[in-house]
Amino acid sequence: MEKKIFLSEKDMPRQWYNIQADLPNPLPPPLNPATGEPITPDMLSPILPMNLIEQEVSTERWIDIPEEVLARLVMYRPSPLCRAYSLERFLETPAHIYYKNEGVSPAGSHKPNTAIAQAYYNKKAGVKRITTETGAGQWGSALSFACNQFGLEVKVYMVRVSYNQKPYRRIMMETWGGKCVPSPSPDTSVGRKYLEENPDHPGSLGIAISEAIEDCVTSKDTKYSLGSVLNHVLMHQTIIGLEAEKQLAMAGEYPDIVIGCAGGGSNFAGISFPFVRDKIYGKEIRIIGVEPTSCPTLTKGPYVYDFGDTAGTTPLLPMYSIGHGFVPAPIHAGGLRYHGMAPLVSRLLADGLIEAKAYNQLDTFGAGITFARTEGFIPAPETNHAIACAIEEAKKAKEEGKEKVILMNWSGHGIIDLPSYDAYMTGKLVDYAMPDEEILKLVKDLEKFPKPRLA
């Protein structure tokens, strides 16, 4: 058996899978917070091009991937599916552990899968410039790479504390020709307001979103782009799971368990949605989203309508949320600190099609070190959550004496995150589990909004 299962470029999926076609219960619509009325597609047109809005609301099952997108995806796709033989031996488990290595992209994670698609559709719609926000910088760098490929300008508002602490991502954006500024910035009125209050304001994702949107709606030929949460973003990621499905079939396998870490939900959706479809149509399979105990959206949050951003400027989205007022603890998995969860992922949890688990930070880093010392590659802190869960399930398989097939999404490498490994190895990291009372307090505010309809 080969260690890595390579799919040839000619066998790469030519269509994205749109799970909206197969949902047992349709997705509740986003709502206008002022009126409680559903948001219509044209209301999104100031910030998104119409071709992406169409994808956002489409219920077509398969959507063709344009040739110009495929031509960029093959720069690093199909990504290898690897059998973790060495990890299996270390765990003495009968389980077969497979990981889909999304760390092979130029930006080092799965994010370019949607960045390329979004840049293409914006270009096609005549857009010249894209604005976005980024926290730790994964998304901003992926979008800079993609915009460079299509000759689009990009401006990234990066949370100031990360901008100062993590220069590598900013330099990566600039290497691809992207423009990155610390947020709050003097470039927008909302940024100037925060800077007047405090010239050294550390910034937040909420402020960065507000700046990116203000820049978008006040600039010519400019649209806004989001790296997760929205339906079309998740759909662009399904190429991960579609490839994995083919690669597992090449090895004569089908997963018993599919695992992905879940922040906004896009890498989890990417690996799992094609298998959720099988489950909807009767296949027995467990699908697990993994999050930190410090931001336990899926495991502790209620299913509610909440704002997509922390500033409360977006439409209300139907999702599991611990409240948009959530202030993340300073854990290192920057991509898993979102207060909510993609509406599609949330709906699947509400309908019992997926499960969720939460792990403490120290356990996830321990799992990451185990992975690095067996399989060699150093995972991103976000990815460590998926690994922690895969290891737990592999140990269970050993106890049960069952040869289970476990598939996980290895969403990105941890090269730029090495300082967080240093902090772990020198005992500077601590565990933090969010107390229930804290969550109750944060979601209290949401009672004034309608409840998303359950089945």
Add this chain to the structure above:
Amino acid sequence: MEKKIFLSEKDMPRQWYNIQADLPNPLPPPLNPATGEPITPDMLSPILPMNLIEQEVSTERWIDIPEEVLARLVMYRPSPLCRAYSLERFLETPAHIYYKNEGVSPAGSHKPNTAIAQAYYNKKAGVKRITTETGAGQWGSALSFACNQFGLEVKVYMVRVSYNQKPYRRIMMETWGGKCVPSPSPDTSVGRKYLEENPDHPGSLGIAISEAIEDCVTSKDTKYSLGSVLNHVLMHQTIIGLEAEKQLAMAGEYPDIVIGCAGGGSNFAGISFPFVRDKIYGKEIRIIGVEPTSCPTLTKGPYVYDFGDTAGTTPLLPMYSIGHGFVPAPIHAGGLRYHGMAPLVSRLLADGLIEAKAYNQLDTFGAGITFARTEGFIPAPETNHAIACAIEEAKKAKEEGKEKVILMNWSGHGIIDLPSYDAYMTGKLVDYAMPDEEILKLVKDLEKFPKPRLA
């Protein structure tokens, strides 16, 4: 045509190519500096295990790669061979540019190819612990990864100035369980001597080598390991060129020009030696080693006997050298600052089988940015030298209207080197070409040694 040519694991080369079998003129032996007499294999046994010494002097053409080495190489090999379509379009060149992506290894460069082999042979010889030195940290991290795979302890003496300025590589070593200390260290007598003179001594590669060797010869079950220069190290890298040869054949191509950057010589040897063999037997092909103008070993140095290290403690090696007293300018291509060149590579240049070119730092970074903005992946500063040469040759092909096939070794990614891109983009980097008088001064000292015999 596919963008990436993947070789399957079962088609991966099972043997290394040993160019010593095909040299038109045999390699002059290393000499004892005190007596001028050739070094015999057993004189190396205090620092290297006998199985590697045998490889060092072997003239067998093909040497089997052990199964346990293959089992680790498949963690990332065969590496993809990629056609740089986007770069070709940007240059409007009729040339076909292929790059062999060695950045896909866990350590991010070609270095693990020999680290895995060396760890295996040491383990097999009963060695329990390996010492080595590292400059910028590429080699130390590759060896830490490999030793971890075989359950060996490793201690890396890292030049203090790099240890302090570039913590990422040190953390990478520790993540794989390696021990890394700043050199000079209090752990050896030579280290203590330098620390007494200056407690803040910045260190040098020469001092680090001396410490690693002292530690090796004074410790139980311990051997020393080198990441380049020696014959067996270069041979372990030939898997790169052997794979590329097969992959190009899959695309129906054969290279007109093969390009690799050259510091100690191992990545250049890896991509080129299988093609040098073709040239020895009459094939028309150009093979180019590329170095910085700030360390112009191949382009400006004489072919002499010189010490392998800067401290003058090793045997004399027959090589192109600008003198072991060379103090490198602070350019960012840390892997290309060696004063000498592998004896095998030197011999090929002396015999006219390969060419050499030197590029200024700013030109190489310009080439790296062009690559990142066309092909996506951000190259290591060392790799940028090969890219600069490939671009120049592709432009020449355009002028000549010839559809040349250019193969280059993309020796590593530049993620950990992003600060050097920042320095380039903000105008903080300068060019430095070593003046001829400087070289004449440095090599004057070597006149007292014998001259290596030319054909």
